[in-house]
Amino acid sequence: xxxxxxxxxxxxxxxxxxxxxxxxxxxxxxxxxxxxxxxxxxxxxxxxxxxxxxxxxxxxxxxxxxxxxxxxxxxxxxxxxxxxxxxxxxxxxxxxxxxxxxxxxxxxxxxxxxxxxxxxxxxxxxxxxxxxxxxxxxxxxxxxxxxxxxxxxxxxxxxxxxxxxxxxxxxxxxxxx
Numbered sequence: 001x002x003x004x005x006x007x008x009x010x011x012x013x014x015x016x017x018x019x020x021x022x023x024x025x026x027x028x029x030x031x032x033x034x035x036x037x038x039x040x041x042x043x044x045x046x047x048x049x050x051x052x053x054x055x056x057x058x059x060x061x062x063x064x065x066x067x068x069x070x071x072x073x074x075x076x077x078x079x080x081x082x083x084x085x086x087x088x089x090x091x092x093x094x095x096x097x098x099x100x101x102x103x104x105x106x107x108x109x110x111x112x113x114x115x116x117x118x119x120x121x122x123x124x125x126x127x128x129x130x131x132x133x134x135x136x137x138x139x140x141x142x143x144x145x146x147x148x149x150x151x152x153x154x155x156x157x158x159x160x161x162x163x164x165x166x167x168x169x170x171x172x173x174x175x176x177x
Contacts, residue, residue, distance in 0.1 A: 007074075008071065008074050008075070008078075009023035010023040011074075012071075015067075032050075032051050032052060032053035033050065033051065033053075034050070034051050035047075035048040035049065035050055035051065036048055036049055036050070036051050037109055037111075038109075039108050039109065046111075098128050098130070099121075099124060101121050101125075101138045101139070101141065103121075104117045104118075104120050104121035104124070105117050105121075105142075114142060115160075118139055118160055119160055119163055119164060121138070121139075122135055122139065122160050122161060122163075122164035123164045123167045123168055125138070125164075126164050126165060126168045127168050132161060135161065135164075136157055136161065139157055139160060139161075140153070140157060144156060144157075
């Protein structure tokens with residue numbers, strides 16, 4: 001499924017002169033007003049620059065009537081293929097080298113923000129078929145006392161899992177018309 005989404009995103013990037021290297025499921029949010037989180041762009045003050053919109057005419061894309069049906073058909077095809085599979089929330093091939101929670105916690109792209117790395121890992125884990133009960137234990141493997149009492153810590157885990165499920169389903173159940 002990731003490959004299908006990447007092909008669609010690459011097609012969009014090429015059509016609109018975007019960055020095809022950023023056209024995959026891990027690069028959501030690369031829109032004007034969001035920050036460019038690449039480590040090489042981090043400023044001396046530790047902040048990341050905002051993505052800028054260089055040009056906008058305020059008019060809809062002139063070829064939208066032909067473009068939108070093409071994209072909708074691509075999503076329908078992907079959805080049909082996925083329905084024929086037995087793994088409703090599992091993307092890609094099963095790989096013996098599935099990344100661990102620690103892999104995500106040590107990535108510099110999250111700037112030490114454990115909440116961000118937790119969510120990123122949760123999305124990854126669900127997309128790779130890791131059961132929610134296992135994922136919940138993994139997320140709780142770090143000290144969550146800064147989130148508050150036990151009830152607040154459980155609420156954090158619930159929110160993180162809910163957001164992850166929503167993100168996985170957004171990718172998995174692409175919109176159709």
